[in-house]
Amino acid sequence: MTGIKPVTDKPKIPAIELKNVVFYYRRGGWQLSLPELSLPPGQHLFIKGASGSGKTTLLNLLAGIISPRQGEIKLNGEPFSSVSAAKRDTLRARHIGVVFQQLNLISYLSVLDNVLLSAHFAGSNKQTSEQRARVLLQRLGLEPELFEQQAAALSVGQQQRVAIARALLTEPALLIADEPTSALDADNRDSFMQILLEQANACGTTVIFVSHDPGLRRYFDKQLDMQHLAQGVKSC
Template sequence: MTTKPKNPAIELKAVTFWYRPNDWQLTLPALRLENGQHLFIRGASGTGKTTLLNLLAGITRPNQGELWVQGQPLHQLSAAKRDKLRAAEIGVVFQQLNLIPYLSVLDNVLLRASFAKKPNSAHLQRAAALLEALGLAASLWQQPASALSVGQQQRVAIARALLTEPALLIADEPTSALDADNRDAFMRVLLAEADKCGTTVIFVSHDQQLKSYFNYELQMANLVQGVMAC
């Protein structure tokens, strides 16, 4: 297993974010998650789940407060430095998936290594192992991503996010297109792969049945309570 930093995976202090002054605000008094812990985030549409994920991924910065990811002060870093941190330490799977439609399944997964500027030795072997574990047959690996179903594309996006064993994986509704059997198989593989490399998982879903896979929960309706044990 990869050795992860001793800093908390995530630490927020008095974070507030708004798109326009005097408009809706996301306010988080405090939140702390240790390395290797897995957090389930739930909440209705419009409660700020995606906004929170954008903050944790370094896509946006808080207007007020402190936001630390892997010991790095995202609230102080420039956009370029946040991009660099995200490429090196954070795997992201958003609802849009962001696969390159004309690239093959395998090439889409290997893009992660290119973005992170890491040596590519053994990446092909790991990509193959991840795709196989996620239930994508080898006959699909050279197919363009556009030829796959939405559920298959979601699994490709997860394999890409996990390729370089990131310290943090952020997933926004990655099981939305899967039936119950495939969803449960997917969750077992995802969390097992994350545990192998000590990756912290932040997972958003409307599917309350997935809560059973997690030890910690954050309810968007009552953020003042912070992270709670399930």
């Protein structure tokens, strides 16, 4: 797929960079090893791998939930894995968006309030964030009359758009998508992918997308096979 190119002028430093990263839960057991991974702003990476191959562990490393045993992870060119847990929490809130498999919307909150949660945790200006949220939701095809409805009242497709808006509200350097299309049929899956990547491109956001579905590879210019991490990132 040829996506819309980023329109924002962001620094050309890598959005996320890993060097000589090693992680294990206990010495001598299963080990994840990634010698090098560097993704510039706006690039999209597809991660594939069977259950138990380490996808969740890698996502937790990228999101700063866990730290590598060896090596270094940088976010926007700045140290990420080596800073304190509190600092990682702050950086994650400001610079990383996440779209989950189950979407994780709060059912009793309004559409607008669900989107604004990301701005709240990032410490962004409320008025500016609300203006951007309204624009982003309309760009994603949601009418203003839906903004005050509870998230539970929306269709699955509408809820997906809310989740995308929440993840992209702060124009994060990195968006991590964890199996968000696993429960969708082919038509809804392709619609979701097009919307997600178009909006990410509009923000200049780097996307890391995890899925079991090999049919989604065509949307991505880079691929990482969890079964062959020693070989690094390969072109699709």
